[in-house]
Amino acid sequence: MTQQYNKPIPVPQGESDEYWNKAKEHELWLRSCNDCGGTYFYPRDISPGCFSRNTTWVQASGNATLYTYAIVHRAPHPGFVGDVPFVPAIVELEEGPRMPTNIVIDDPTPENLQIGMALKVVFEDITDTITLPKFAPA
Numbered sequence: 001m002t003q004q005y006n007k008p009i010p011v012p013q014g015e016s017d018e019y020w021n022k023a024k025e026h027e028l029w030l031r032s033c034n035d036c037g038g039t040y041f042y043p044r045d046i047s048p049g050c051f052s053r054n055t056t057w058v059q060a061s062g063n064a065t066l067y068t069y070a071i072v073h074r075a076p077h078p079g080f081v082g083d084v085p086f087v088p089a090i091v092e093l094e095e096g097p098r099m100p101t102n103i104v105i106d107d108p109t110p111e112n113l114q115i116g117m118a119l120k121v122v123f124e125d126i127t128d129t130i131t132l133p134k135f136a137p138a
């Protein structure tokens with residue numbers, strides 16, 4: 001990647017290393033609890049449902065629906081000036097958890113962004129080590 005990425009970049013930490021490693025392989029992985037059965041985001045060792053540490057990694061289907069979104073017309077950081085308008089969103093994954101992300105869409109208008117619309121994960125390699133899961137209309 002020759003172009004410098006001039007936006008804030010996620011900093012992987014112990015509990016989320018696997019998440020970022022899998023994202024780099026263009027796979028979306030979640031944590032799931034072996035005790036209460038809950039699947040959750042963000043990735044962490046302790047189940048937010050029952051506080052068990054008996055948790056594991058599961059691969060997500062990548063299917064989601066649009067839960068909520070905004071269309072940003074004024075860049076919140078100089079790195080985003082070239083991106084406006086862009087669409088930060090919360091999507092509801094097929095496995096249940098909701099996650100913050102961006103919607104990748106050519107013409108981001110309210111007419112083209114319907115709550116509940118079907119989405120599919122896509123991956124944007126932003127550096128040699130970080131890949132961002134984003135979502136596009138399915």
Ligand SMILES: [Zn+2]
Pocket residue numbers: 033034035036037038047048049050051052
């Ligand atoms: Zn649990």
